[in-house]
Amino acid sequence: MPGDGNERKQSIGRQIVLPFSKALEISLRGIRVRLWRSLITMSGVVLATAFVVSVLASGDVTRTVAADGSPAAVRALQEIGIDPSEMREVNATNAWLAVMSLMVCVVGIVMSMLMSVSERYREIGTMKCLGALDSFIVKIFLLESAFQGIIGSVIGAAIGLGVSFLSAQIHFGEILDGKWPVVAIFRNTGLVILVGSILAILAAIYPASLAARMEPAAAMRVEE
Amino acid sequence: MTEEKTTQTIVRTKDVYKTYNLGKVQVHALQGVDLEIYAGEYISIMGPSGSGKSTLFNMVGGLDKPTQGSVYIDEVDMAQLDAYELAWLRCRKIGYIFQTFNLIPVMTALENVTLPMIFAGLTTDEARDKGVQLLGRVGLGDRVQHKPYELSGGQQQRVAVARAMANSPAIILADEPTGNLDLSTGKEIIDLLQRMKREEGVTIISATHDLKMLSVSDRVVWIRDGKIDRIEQRENLNIEVGTIDKQTE
Numbered sequence: 001m002p003g004d005g006n007e008r009k010q011s012i013g014r015q016i017v018l019p020f021s022k023a024l025e026i027s028l029r030g031i032r033v034r035l036w037r038s039l040i041t042m043s044g045v046v047l048a049t050a051f052v053v054s055v056l057a058s059g060d061v062t063r064t065v066a067a068d069g070s071p072a073a074v075r076a077l078q079e080i081g082i083d084p085s086e087m088r089e090v091n092a093t094n095a096w097l098a099v100m101s102l103m104v105c106v107v108g109i110v111m112s113m114l115m116s117v118s119e120r121y122r123e124i125g126t127m128k129c130l131g132a133l134d135s136f137i138v139k140i141f142l143l144e145s146a147f148q149g150i151i152g153s154v155i156g157a158a159i160g161l162g163v164s165f166l167s168a169q170i171h172f173g174e175i176l177d178g179k180w181p182v183v184a185i186f187r188n189t190g191l192v193i194l195v196g197s198i199l200a201i202l203a204a205i206y207p208a209s210l211a212a213r214m215e216p217a218a219a220m221r222v223e224e
Numbered sequence: 225m226t227e228e229k230t231t232q233t234i235v236r237t238k239d240v241y242k243t244y245n246l247g248k249v250q251v252h253a254l255q256g257v258d259l260e261i262y263a264g265e266y267i268s269i270m271g272p273s274g275s276g277k278s279t280l281f282n283m284v285g286g287l288d289k290p291t292q293g294s295v296y297i298d299e300v301d302m303a304q305l306d307a308y309e310l311a312w313l314r315c316r317k318i319g320y321i322f323q324t325f326n327l328i329p330v331m332t333a334l335e336n337v338t339l340p341m342i343f344a345g346l347t348t349d350e351a352r353d354k355g356v357q358l359l360g361r362v363g364l365g366d367r368v369q370h371k372p373y374e375l376s377g378g379q380q381q382r383v384a385v386a387r388a389m390a391n392s393p394a395i396i397l398a399d400e401p402t403g404n405l406d407l408s409t410g411k412e413i414i415d416l417l418q419r420m421k422r423e424e425g426v427t428i429i430s431a432t433h434d435l436k437m438l439s440v441s442d443r444v445v446w447i448r449d450g451k452i453d454r455i456e457q458r459e460n461l462n463i464e465v466g467t468i469d470k471q472t473e
Contacts, residue, residue: 012300015311016345033330126326129287130387131315131343134307216314217287219326220278220399 018136027143034116038148041112045152046159048105049196052098053160054167056188059094060181061168063087073175080171102195106203113145113207124211125219134212141208142201149200153193161189233299234394234427235261235284240293242279242450253279254290255450263394266421266428268438271447278399280447281431285320285397286313298394315343319388319426321417323400325380327372333359333383334368340390358386362416378409385416389424396420398430402437411436 031038065073066084077084117124124137168176242254253276261267261284271277282288283295286302295302297313305313314320319340327336334355341351359368362382364375372380381401388396398417402410418440421428430437438444444461446453 011298012305012309013312013316014308015315015343018343018345022342029330122324122326123328126320126322126328127339128311129314129320130340131311131391133311136343215287217282219320220282220287220322 015131015133017133020139023136023139023143027140027147030140030144031147037112037116038144041109042148042152042155044105044108044112045149045196045200046156048101049153049156049192050160050163051101051156052192052196053157053189054164055094055098056192057161057164057185058167059091060184060188061164061172061176062090064179064181065172065175068175068179070175073172076172076175102199105196106199109145109148109200109203110206113141113204114210116144117141117207117211120211121214122219122221124214125216128214128216129219137212137214138208141211142204145204145208146197146201149197150193152200153196156196157189157193160192161185232263233260234263234297235259235429236296236299237280237283237290238294238296240280240283240290240295242276242283242288243291252450254283256293257447257450257452259284259445259452261427261429263427264421264425265442266418266440267430268441268444269429269431269447270433270438270444271453275447276450277431277447279450281397281399281429284429285318285395286310311343315340316391317394319390319393319396321381321384321388321396321398321401323403325372325377325384325404327380327383327387329372332369332371333364333375333386336372336383337387337390340387344391354390355386358389359383362386376409377405378412381405381409381413382416385413385420389420389426392424393426395427395429398428398432400432400434401430402432402434407436410434414440 062077062082065077066082066087069084074084082090127137128134237257237259240254240257241252244251244253255276257276257280259280269277269281279288283290284297286295286297289295289303297317302310327333328339331339334352337355337358338346338348338351341354342348346354356365356368359365362385364379364382364386367375367379370379372383375383388398396417401417402413405413414434414436417428417430420426430441432438438461439458441461442458444456444458446456
């Protein structure tokens with residue numbers, strides 16, 4: 001009888017929350033299978049972080065050279081169009097460029113995650129029909145984006161470091177001997193990797209929650 | 225036979241109304257549907273598109289909630305369930321089969337079948353053993369490591385049947401399961417579903433236009449304009465095969 005619903009409710013259990021490792025496994029597989037798409041998303045992160053890291057590292061280098069103050073250093077700086085007395089302005093412009101490029105990168109990630117969600121509407125609906133909790137769907141998408149963010153930032157940082165190292169070698173070579181601002185460069189690089197990864201996760205929050213809120217009945221729809 | 229079956233109702237809808245708001249227009253998809261589905265029966269829901277068939281189908285499968293009235297699955301009011309209980313219900317009590325198979329394309333046949341078991345908390349080893357056994361039962365023992373795109377439509381639907389049976393559900397909800405298959409393959413899937421019903425005692429609820437499917441149904445529910453038009457027993461159906469043809473158009 002419908003009336004004794006509460007008693008019979010005992011027969012309904014509560015779905016368990018899956019271990020993190022399962023979400024990790026499924027999201028990794030998602031990346032592997034859509035490798036090409038992932039690489040495109042990742043390339044956005046790579047380019048942005050490479051740019052930011054090279055801007056910051058070059059900034060560190062020029063500051064070191066400017067602080068050196070020797071005639072050779074001043075000449076080297078002037079050769080690349082930097083007036084040591086205007087370092088403050090240069091830093092402000094660099095910071096602005098860095099922030100802008102990271103913002104563009106975030107928009108890129110949001111777009112590609114939205115695409116990834118709409119592409120997998122039926123898959124998500126099916127998973128929900130099979131018993132996936134909303135939180136599980138959220139985890140899959142956040143993890144996927146986090147991986148793209150972390151791997152992309154690390155690769156981008158390496159490229160950025162390489163480029164700024166080469167350019168510093170060319171322009172300042174001997175002036176920097178034994179004076180490389182190693183600590184500052186690595187601190188900034190670490191910071192950029194961290195920021196890049198966090199931004200990648202933040203960018204996936206909206207697409208992921210969109211996916212999780214989807215009705216399981218969407219899996220039934222035939223069109224597509 | 226029917227005497228024994230009527231004793232246990234597995235799905236019951238009570239005066240169910242469903243209204244969708246499409247902008248300023250209200251669409252009354254269901255207008256007072258009372259339906260009882262008995263444990264272990266094979267029931268088909270029929271109706272032209274726009275009749276409310278899909279809405280009713282989703283309702284009895286726990287995929288949608290009524291605007292008014294109640295849906296009971298195993299005598300539990302769906303409206304009382306929270307998200308965790310609904311997920312549990314979908315995972316353990318109901319197996320879904322879709323017209324478009326809906327296998328996860330990035331997973332092998334075995335991984336597709338084991339996914340609901342993983343959701344149910346089985347260990348990877350337990351799930352693998354059970355998955356291999358299920359795939360064997362649907363005749364795909366030699367295809368466990370194939371990806372969906374390496375399988376024919378009929379084989380994909382077999383995987384889907386195995387996946388639907390993964391957690392030994394009480395109900396299999398099949399949405400036009402033969403809609404994307406040719407005649408003989410469709411027949412094979414119907415036979416497979418019938419076998420599952422016979423061997424496991426699972427209740428099969430299907431939305432279909434397929435006459436082959438109607439002839440194996442214990443009962444056929446005809447929906448028209450959001451209401452139950454009539455419910456026919458199989459015995460009556462066989463006589464009226466000629467008329468069914470017209471009504472499905």
